[in-house]
Structures are given as structure tokens and as C-alpha cells.
Amino acid sequence: MNWTLVAFYKFLDLSDPASLQPLLQDYCEKAGICGTVLLAPEGINGTVAGEDAAIRNWMQFLQSDCNLGDIDHKFSYAEGLKPFRKLKIRLKSEIVHLGRPDLHPHRHSVGHYVEPKDWNELISDPEVRVIDTRNDFECEVGTFNRAENPHTERFSEFPHYVESALNPERDKKVAMFCTGGIRCEKATAYLLEQGFEKVYHLKGGILKYIEEVPEEESLWTGECFVFDDRVTVDHHLRPGKTECCRGCWNPLLPADKKDPRFEEGVCCPHCFERKTPKQLAGARERERQRRLAEARAAEKNAIRT
Numbered sequence: 001m002n003w004t005l006v007a008f009y010k011f012l013d014l015s016d017p018a019s020l021q022p023l024l025q026d027y028c029e030k031a032g033i034c035g036t037v038l039l040a041p042e043g044i045n046g047t048v049a050g051e052d053a054a055i056r057n058w059m060q061f062l063q064s065d066c067n068l069g070d071i072d073h074k075f076s077y078a079e080g081l082k083p084f085r086k087l088k089i090r091l092k093s094e095i096v097h098l099g100r101p102d103l104h105p106h107r108h109s110v111g112h113y114v115e116p117k118d119w120n121e122l123i124s125d126p127e128v129r130v131i132d133t134r135n136d137f138e139c140e141v142g143t144f145n146r147a148e149n150p151h152t153e154r155f156s157e158f159p160h161y162v163e164s165a166l167n168p169e170r171d172k173k174v175a176m177f178c179t180g181g182i183r184c185e186k187a188t189a190y191l192l193e194q195g196f197e198k199v200y201h202l203k204g205g206i207l208k209y210i211e212e213v214p215e216e217e218s219l220w221t222g223e224c225f226v227f228d229d230r231v232t233v234d235h236h237l238r239p240g241k242t243e244c245c246r247g248c249w250n251p252l253l254p255a256d257k258k259d260p261r262f263e264e265g266v267c268c269p270h271c272f273e274r275k276t277p278k279q280l281a282g283a284r285e286r287e288r289q290r291r292l293a294e295a296r297a298a299e300k301n302a303i304r305t
Contacts, residue, residue: 004052008073009045009182011106025089034084045095049083083228098186099156111188111199116209128173133187137250142222168195177202
């Protein structure tokens with residue numbers, strides 16, 4: 001099956017996110033849409049997948065019925081099994097967890113947006129400090145030339161990185177980027193709050209950059225990690241070749257797959273010791289169900305052909 005995916009977010013005041021949850025749940029279930037949507041007092045964030053018409057109608061539904069007319073969104077495409085195993089509509093304290101639910105990008109100042117076509121010139125400036133705001137395992141599979149990896153395991157560690165590695169007196173120009181732009185909304189607002197003056201971020205994130213900037217002109221190296229079953233996408237937004245542990249999403253090196261702690265779809269050397277026997281059993285069952293689904297899909301395709 002051909003799948004259309006859409007990643008979207010918007011910072012806004014949601015006075016009652018819980019009232020929106022059943023509305024979105026019901027719509028997606030009826031439309032056959034899978035994926036994850038996060039709702040918080042600061043807004044909405046998600047990535048969902050379905051048939052092309054269903055996803056186009058979903059965006060119209062958000063823009064009209066849910067009063068999100070200017071919601072930031074990006075489409076991509078995939079073939080084969082469902083990019084997400086199920087539908088999750090979740091209530092959170094933040095739609096991107098920095099540990100600062102009081103820091104609202106739609107109310108506070110954020111960094112200067114830089115269009116993809118202008119990004120190369122900015123990050124080629126030796127006076128600009130280029131920061132990848134994503135987590136360590138995301139940086140490992142691809143990043144921009146000159147970009148610094150903060151070596152964070154989660155976005156909530158980013159303020160500690162800023163405190164220990166950056167200085168507003170020294171770092172006069174800071175350019176940041178992330179997958180789709182949402183983390184940089186909060187990251188740039190945070191830096192401005194800490195006294196940094198010239199802060200920039202890539203509009204639309206990496207996904208918009210690799211969509212709009214020709215590969216021969218690109219300063220991006222590697223693949224872009226995405227949080228669905230494609231794992232990564234290449235410079236043409238096609239599913240990449242990187243394999244990740246489905247237990248912790250760390251990229252897998254050849255040595256990792258030979259390690260006795262590696263179990264496909266369950267765990268790897270990075271996460272084995274952190275998992276309880278119950279968690280390992282649950283992961284094994286999910287992997288068993290995934291393989292059954294793959295086998296059924298292959299059987300259906302064989303019948304059609």
C-alpha cells in the first residue's frame with residue numbers, strides 16, 4: 001500500500017486539550033489514520049499516516065473544524081507496511097518536552113527564521129555557531145556540515161548543554177536546526193531568554209531543507225532520522241538504509257548486530273540492561289506481531305500478482 005504521511009505542529013493556547021482528544025481519536029479511527037498526536041496547553045504536534053485522500057481531508061479538518069488554519073505541516077510518502085503500528089492521541093504537559101511548560105514560543109520571542117535556500121550561506125559563516133538540537137542518536141545518522149552535536153539523550157537536557165557549552169558574551173551568532181522545526185521554536189526562545197542576541201533557526205527543519213535544496217548543492221550529510229517505521233529518509237524523502245534498534249531507536253552498527261545482547265526488534269547493547277524482563281517480553285510479542293503482519297501483507301501481494 002502507498003502511504004501519505006504528514007508531520008504538523010502549532011503552538012497556541014489550548015484551554016481544554018482533553019476536550020479535543022476524543023474528537024481527533026474518533027476522526028482518525030473512522031478515516032483509517034494511524035500515528036501519534038500530542039495535545040498540551042501550549043498546542044498540538046504530531047505525525048500521522050493514511051491513504052492520500054484521508055490525509056488531505058485530515059489537514060482540511062484541522063485547518064477548518066479545529067481552527068488551525070495556518071498550522072505548519074509537511075507531507076512525505078512511503079510504501080509497504082503501515083508507518084505506525086497504531087493510533088495514539090495523547091495529553092501532555094508540553095508538545096515538545098524541554099521541561100519548560102511556561103516557555104511559550106507563540107507568546108515569547110523566537111529566533112530568526114531562515115529559509116532553506118538561505119541556510120547554506122548562514123552556516124558557512126565561520127562566526128556562526130551551528131547547533132544540532134536533536135538527540136545524540138539522531139545526529140549520528142546525519143547532520144549538517146560544521147554542526148555541533150550536544151550529545152543529549154533527550155531534549156529536556158538541552159538547557160544543561162546551553163549552560164555548559166554556550167556563552168552569550170562569546171557566541172554572538174547561533175544557528176540551530178531540528179527535524180521539522182518544532183524543537184527549534186523552543187530552543188531559540190530559550191536562548192533568547194538566556195541573553196543570546198542573534199539566534200537563527202532553519203524554517204521547516206531538515207525535512208523542508210532536503211525537500212527544497214538540490215542534493216548537489218546540499219550541505220547535509222547522511223540520512224534524516226524520523227520517528228516512524230521508515231527509521232530514516234534520504235535526500236529525496238525516500239525511506240533510508242539506516243537500521244535502528246526498535247527497543248531504543250539507537251542506530252545499529254555492524255558490531256552491535258553481532259553482540260549477544262542484540263535481539264532484532266527487541267533490544268541491543270545500548271538498551272538491554274535498562275529493560276526489565278516484562279519489557280523484554282512485551283517487545284518480543286510486538287516483534288512477533290510485526291512479523292506476522294509482514295507475512296500477511298506479503299501473502300496478499302503474492303495473490304494480487
